[in-house]
Amino acid sequence: MPALAGGGAERVWAVLASAFARAGHQVIFAVDFDRPENRSFLDSRVRLVTLHTNHALAVLKLAALIRRERPDATLSGIGAANLKHSLAALLAGRARRALISYHGFFPSEPQRLSRWGNQLTPLLTRITGRAVAVSDGLRNALVSHHGAEPRRTQRIHNPVDPLGAPEDLSREALAAREPLVLFVGRLVVDKDLPTLIAAFARVTHPGARLDIVGDGPLRPELEAQVAAAGLAGRVSFRGYIADPAAAYRAARCLVLTSRFESFGNAVAEALAHGLPVVTTAAAGPAEIIEQGRYGTIVPIGDADGVARALNAALADPGDPAPRQAKARQFSVDNAARAYLELIEQMIAENPR
Known part of the structure; x- marks a missing residue:
């Protein structure tokens, strides 16, 4: 993610990373720059790494991180991050272990780098291991209108933290x-x-x-x-x-x-x-x-x-x-389990 800023996708990935860590996985969360809004949702067991605010340098630093750590899988969310993640995974020789995710319809991401990333959806969904859309409606749009590779593009609903919801509300x-x-x-x-x-x-x-x-x-x-x-x-x-x-x-x-x-x-x-x-x-x-x-x-x-x-x-x-x-x-456990199943599929299809 670009940062743990105050958006829905940022919170989703902080929650997912924390769920992976609680399940016993080693998790590194890489951001371009530091923001505090959603940091509280990140489990203390997750290692937070700051790359660089310059896009090119961030890609190079992420590629170096992937080569050094050799994670079983790498994941990203939203257009700009998906583009930089895909480039870094290619440079590191790990594109088939990369999972990209889409969290908004393209008009919702007007920034230039996000536009480029979204326009390259036909390519990115073919060179990476998997792509995830957060709803059936978004997946349909990606496949039908934006050229996403249908076999590799799957829907996983966002995890939602119930935020201390009352269980006995009448x-x-x-x-x-x-x-x-x-x-x-x-x-x-x-x-x-x-x-x-x-x-x-x-x-x-x-x-x-x-x-x-x-x-x-x-x-x-x-x-x-x-x-x-x-x-x-x-x-x-x-x-x-x-x-x-x-x-x-x-x-x-x-x-x-x-x-x-x-x-x-x-x-x-x-x-x-x-x-x-x-x-x-x-x-x-x-x-x-x-x-x-x-x-x-x-x-x-x-x-x-x-x-x-x-x-x-x-x-x-x-x-x-x-x-x-x-x-x-929409529980966190359900979403984390679905992502981990996709990761297992990528690993099986692309052994080291």
């Missing part, structure tokens, strides 16, 4: 919470927070409030939109929170209004906490809640639809138990 206890709507995510274009704010202005449930947990470049614009809509007393910007467990435990429902979402960690985390989910019809969240079985799906950009769904969820948040049972599908 329907009555959830309904007794204050009418707090929760959003968790980066404040970026893909999340379409202007639609969320417009929708919340139309929510009529008595006393309803909205907590926005996360940070990003659009925060000043969104704060201005909230003020212009007269919502300053009802909408709070909480900033990035490394462990949002308390936010989930306080909320009555979760909302996500994304235009592009390959998975949606917050959706799975909300289910783990028993919360009803209101989401737009982005591929990942719709897949998680099984096309509406475990939440409510509204069309992308439909502020009125979001408002109606939030009013309904606040009025009757329903039974937490089926949602929490569904969330167990």
Whole structure:
């Protein structure tokens, strides 16, 4: 990964690396530069190595690390890291032991190096050992639209840390919470927070409030939109929170209004906490809640639809138990086991 910054993919890999370490594997976590946001999710048994902020030097240092350590497998996530990892593995003569992973639809990664890495998907998925997509919707897009090698491209859902979710939450206890709507995510274009704010202005449930947990470049614009809509007393910007467990435990429902979402960690985390989910019809969240079985799906950009769904969820948040049972599908152990099985396949196909 480029760094342990405050993104979903970064947390996913910190959690996975820690799970591998707990299972008794020696794990090295290589980053281009140091960031603290998700470092707390990294187990102390994982060895953290900083490469270099210069992309070329980072590739060379990673290749040297691979040659020196000769790991059984190397793994990476997101476009830029996948590209640099593939180059380093080639230089080290270990490309067939490399696993690359995709965590977002390509419009969500506009940075130049990520664009190059994503554009080279047909090549990278053929020279490396395996490629992973975090949802069926993303895998389908990779294979059907971006030329990924279908036999080597597999889906493994993101692991989701339940973050201390209550195991005995009753329907009555959830309904007794204050009418707090929760959003968790980066404040970026893909999340379409202007639609969320417009929708919340139309929510009529008595006393309803909205907590926005996360940070990003659009925060000043969104704060201005909230003020212009007269919502300053009802909408709070909480900033990035490394462990949002308390936010989930306080909320009555979760909302996500994304235009592009390959998975949606917050959706799975909300289910783990028993919360009803209101989401737009982005591929990942719709897949998680099984096309509406475990939440409510509204069309992308439909502020009125979001408002109606939030009013309904606040009025009757329903039974937490089926949602929490569904969330167990995305356990850290399940994801780690799936990755380790792929690694075993790569080792069997490409012995030293």
